[in-house]
Amino acid sequence: MRICLVTDRPDHPLLADAHALLTLRHEVIALDPDTVTDGHPINADVYLLKARTAKALAFAERAERHGARVLNSAAATRACQDRVRMAELAWAARLPFPATTAFASPARLLATAPVFPLMVKSRHSRRHDLVARVDDLDALRTMARDWPDEPIVAQEFVDNGGWDHKLWVVDGHVFAGLRRTALDGPAETKPIAPEDLPTGWSTLARRVGIAFGLDVYGVDILEVDGIPSIIDVNAFPGMRGMSGAPEALAALAARDGNSDRTEKRIEARFSAFRVPDAGCKASQ
Template sequence: MRICLLTPAPDHPLLADATALLKRRHQVESLDPATVTDFPARFPGPAALADVYLLKTRTPHALALARFLEERGAPVLNSAGSTELCQDRTAMAALALRAGLPFVATRTEPALARLALDGTPGPVVVKSRHSRRHDLVARVDDAGQLRALAGQWPDEPVVVQRFTPNDGWDHKLWVVAGRVFAGLRRSELAAPVLDKGTRSLALRELPDGWLDVVLRVGEVFALDVYGVDLLDDGGAPQIVDINAFPGIRGQAGAPEALADLALRTAAGSHRPRVLPGTV
């Protein structure tokens, strides 16, 4: 089988470990979408296509390439449509709530400066509407903090979420083709701590019903490889974010699960999930 990683960072631990497993019997290559300017010239026909593509980048150019490959019949994990949806926190919240998922209440403002003028009672969590590296995620307790933040990010489109009182730990759950991995990580909204790593969490330590919620996210968002950030709201799960193809660092079995998914998809026994209306 021929497996291609769509990423500028094939040395990412999850990808590197999965590659090491796959290369024993299969061809694995990596392609940085930013280096491909002419899609038809780079992929002139079916023979130029890999058996499966793993989309571990979220730039607009990468999504355009993924769509081009999908249109030519190549399977892409995750689909371009699902990956793009998870970058828009407004669309993410709307779909989750329509599906009955316990997503934190979310409203959208076109610019943070406008939010500061209108004022908003705290505490709330303010995030960039469009998820990306080094985006805005901050807890705001009063009008002074909001004005200061707006001074740094005046034109940033944002979402505003109710702050859920918690113990300062985020529950990080990751899924690869239905296999769930879990961990605890200090919230980026908590007081600074020296240990910013993730502690693995046995699935039996999760409250009843949490696994069902996380697996339902994959169905609703048409994701095969994804992460869900949850807070414990009095024993009930509160979803605060959903990520397509997260890093899943340090989780025993995750590279094996990804390698298995890639091979099954390449062989045609698994078809990537796609959002309704995108096929």
């Protein structure tokens, strides 16, 4: 089997370790999607879509049209990049997800006289996007000045004590850790054995994969009064330091068959719930 790593970072620890395992029995190549042309040949059986740029997604869609297996699919990856779609998919699957409201810009949120504190995030998830706690009107005015044209979503702020529960899933295998929230300082992950997670959390993480059509993904969970709330879903995260993750990824890539994840399946889930826009209060 020929397996292609679609990434500009083939030396990433997760990919490098999976590559070493796969090359024992398969041909493995790496491809930076931002350097290929539209006519680049589709000549691998399986593509691991680690990159999330527009060119990477376009290449993945072309590979899918040619019958190649892509993990995760382009459609599932796109769903995780749009925080409006993320909320819609979570609500449609009855997953615990915070009330979310979409705005065309911070100024539109400012005009609604919001209740603070709030979490404000870029609608479109990407490197160096906007993710900030907003405590008052002055902070929101500053945001409106600094990010005047940024589409955003607003969510009620939930205090998690400075730590997020990070759950990562590879083909149903759950890995977990505690990480300092990005609002409170540099990332530091403390691994947690899946059996030490609160009851039902591993099942909850697997339900996310079914709802989003994902095979390799991360789920960020906050716990408030013993109740979990999903605050983010990431397609193909790094999973640094998670023992067993490279082995699970290699086994998934080498497995015969195809993940039946299509745009049509994902889009069908949007009909049940829609994120309000322009200041309308969201509900689950």
